[in-house]
Amino acid sequence: MNLPHDDKSCGWYAALPTPEKATGLAGRQVADYAVIGAGFAGLAAARRLAIHKPEARILLVDAQRVGEGASGRNSGFVIDLPHKFALENPDPEFKQRLLRLNRAAIGQLQSLIGEHGIACQWSHAGKYQGAVGERGLAYLAHFEKLLSELGEPYHSVEGAALAKVLGTSHYSRAVYTPGCYLMQPAALVRGLASSLPDNVELLENSPIFRVERDGKGGYVLHGANGEIHTQRLLLGTSIFTREFGYLQNRLLPVMTFASWTAPLDEAQSKRYSGVFDWGLTPADHAGTTVRMTQDRRIIIRNTYRHVSKYGRSVDDAMRNRIRASHRKAFLARFPELSDVEFTHTWGGVYAISRNFTNFFGQLDDGAFASACDNGVGAAWGTISGTLLADHAVGAQSSLLDDIQAVTGMPSLNPPEPFLGLGVRSRIMLAAWQSRSEL
Structure with a gap:
């Protein structure tokens, strides 16, 4: 299995103070919901689940420290407009849906930054x-x-x-x-992580090596020092989604x-x-x-x-x-x-x-994912993670309709070595x- 393996040279992360000691996965844990990946998508999904299910135990697990992965390594833009090839789409309503989704993400981030005093160079x-x-x-x-x-x-x-x-x-x-x-991405995701609701437990430096069905309708997530048993699994793992057996040969x-x-x-x-x-x-x-x-x-x-x-x-x-x-x-x-x-x-x-198509939705019974951001991670990750939690609990909204209308199945790739x-x-x-x- 190919795990995240980022070097320690990211300037955004290096500019931050040394974080407090991480809590890692240890022993046998049982959760109502497990979210893998503590980037923009996973953070938003865990936060939204906690709002929907305040009595639930929600575990958010990441292979690294928050801010070390892709969400803390971008150029610090949160863009409202349809991006690159999406702007070429001939359907005006397709682009209006993307505008609504991106602007909802910006509004959500701005509200959280203000509410929790997140210092991340946020600037309009x-x-x-x-x-x-x-x-x-x-x-x-x-x-x-x-x-x-x-x-x-x-x-x-x-x-x-x-x-x-x-x-x-x-x-x-x-x-x-x-x-x-504009913003400082590593500071923003760290601030979002430090302000999660009380019923979300963040487990860092805890790579999940294998996900399997438990034979009872749920999932077991296997780490080096422990395992998580859960009935509902949400993946905010972008490219690493394929490492768990999903969307293989499509990303x-x-x-x-x-x-x-x-x-x-x-x-x-x-x-x-x-x-x-x-x-x-x-x-x-x-x-x-x-x-x-x-x-x-x-x-x-x-x-x-x-x-x-x-x-x-x-x-x-x-x-x-x-x-x-x-x-x-x-x-x-x-x-x-x-x-x-x-x-x-x-x-x-x-x-x-x-085919420049983002995946959003259900992968299997009780398993959901937002994967393949096509290069627009901050806004897309935030709103797709939020709406993925809505989808997982059965909540309906016009924004959920929007994201389901603009997503689909990424096309199959040719085999290696032709792909590379x-x-x-x-x-x-x-x-x-x-x-x-x-």
Whole structure:
């Protein structure tokens, strides 16, 4: 079994204080509900179950510490708009459903952050979609067309006005959309975990090696130092869902990488000519994402890899090559900050499907999952986990109708080695085509 195996180089997590000692799975435990995976989806599912079933015992178990996995490794965007290929869907109602779901997730997160005082650099900063050359500008024009058809507000920014925000003249033009929020992902998920209801017990550093039926309609979850017996199982495990025997040959493990700098000091901040706290995604999907954080760090994210063994597919040599490519992208944008060094380079693994379809719903009697976020984990994980709990207890809502209407079964993948060859070739082609936007 391939378990999560993330390196210790994630900048978001390293910037946090050392957490309190973890409680792990030990002995024989009996729970009314067990949730595997304490990322955005699992945290939301456990919280919602606790609201529905305040007298139930709910165990939330994760192979790592909260914030060490994919949910704490993204670029810190919570995006309201349909993402990438979903925005191309010809059905307007499909996109309106996604908007409702994403905005419900944002509202839910904002409420929890306020209620529990979660310090995570939460900011209603909006988002820039940026273009460098002709290829990017063509994608940007298409993006504007799709936004107009959707009836969503946006405005174009270019020239000196754009450079004044970003602190670089590298970009020709950008489209600003106001509905995106920015945050520190590892801080957010840790804050969500520390504010769970009293009837949710969090078990960390407790990988589950095997899930089997107990012959009585329930499940047994086997760990190294104990086991969990439960009648209801919810999986917020994204790509790792396939390790438990579900959705096999339907999910593709992809890792994307980021590097960030130390916080700019006073002298460096004076040389930097932009504002602090903004985020830019590339108009060309394979281009470079850039963020300036509230604590004055610059993040560069690009480079994708097919990682059949998740974190174990990455070694120091690969990470160093990626870091060098990030450095090139950084200097192209901020040459006046050449003395600012990267302190961390990290990757995060997520699940995509060949038909860009997210799975949501029942896997087996008493077993439910939200899997395959296709690269939009913060908003999608939050709302899908919430609604998965609703589904598991039989609660109905218009949002549950929405998510069931926009999800389905990820398509089957070809067998290895053809799958790996195809994915790697597609990633290499996309990088070559988008080289001017990197």
